[in-house]
Amino acid sequence: MNDLSKEDDAKLKEEKKLMKRGTELIKNEDYDKAIETFEKVRKINVKNATACFGIGIAQKGKKDYKKAIEFIKEAIELNPESPSAYYELGEIYYWKNEHEEAFKLFISAIEINPEYIEKLNEFGCIHIEQQEYDKAIEFFVKVIGINPRMDYINYNLGLSYFLKEDYKQARKWFEKAVELKPNNSQNQIQLGRTYGVMENLDLAFKCFTKALEINPKAIEALCHIGIAYLMIGERSKAIKAFNKTLELEHNHPKALYNLGKALGAKEGFK
CATH class of the missing domain: 1.25.40.10 (Tetratricopeptide repeat domain)
Incomplete structure (x- = not known):
């Protein structure tokens, strides 16, 4: 050398x-x-x-x-x-x-x-964490314009609307997320919660049931099935659902709270 x-x-x-x-x-x-x-x-x-x-x-x-x-x-x-x-x-x-x-x-x-779409998703979630829902909506709409086929982008757009209490728009985007990825239990749960808030309990039950088929340990699906039963006055079925939830997570706050509700009491899906 x-x-x-x-x-x-x-x-x-x-x-x-x-x-x-x-x-x-x-x-x-x-x-x-x-x-x-x-x-x-x-x-x-x-x-x-x-x-x-x-x-x-x-x-x-x-x-x-x-x-x-x-x-x-x-x-x-x-x-x-x-x-x-x-x-x-x-x-x-x-x-x-x-x-x-x-x-x-x-x-x-x-x-x-193309994997940088995931970094964009994480970046947009900062707005959700900071409760800047209008900014989150604007951001995710633009990301969907780049690639409309990612279920989690549609999910986060729906979540932004849900947290803003615009349930009609939330439903639209959660339905799209489910369409893109029906075997994702979280997509089903969040769509079910939205149906529940809109008092469309038949569809809510279907979503929660589907979520449990996908993941039998989907705690939020179990808990919200219990809440739905409370809303229609099925107290014994509600208690059963809450008890199953608590078997999986002993101190689940929403399950503990709703377990003690009186017959006929209504709890929302938020």
Whole structure:
């Protein structure tokens, strides 16, 4: 091996070492040191797209979105086939309320790697967790526009409407989720809850029964069958359902509460 080859080999080893270190620093949220480390990589190899992307992610972690956009865009120029770069850049634009640009980038990420639809789903669920139901609805409608065949996207759109107490729209999207994946017990349970709130108990019973066929230990299906029986005054059947629920989960709060209800008392499906 000549001196030039030895030098190149040493640089390559140092580049790999620094990349590993920078990635660890990002995971530990030590963003300043991560930036410093990735900059060292770029001095060795200015065309290292991953190092450029790493600086962008670190700047995003520091909430310096202007610099984050600058570096992630440069990373895309260096490697236009990186779905993570498009996705992360899309997130930044989304939080900047530039939703149209954000979804263009999300679509680019999904075109490269269709599995990124799952990351979009997780991202949209943040709005649900923060009780921002209108924002969640807007988000999931756009995701469905990208790919309407994912049951869990339709489910989360339905859940957003359900939590907003728009049960007519919730029913529509839960029915779509069930259509796409009928053997998912949670899809059946949530559609059943919606039917229950709308006092369509025959359909609610069918959904809960189907959920139990899919998963005999579907606790929420058992509990809501009990609630449905209470609503029609079938106290003994309700007690049986609640007891079965409590066998599976001893301190299930909804089952414990409804077990003590008087004959004829009505409980909702929320």
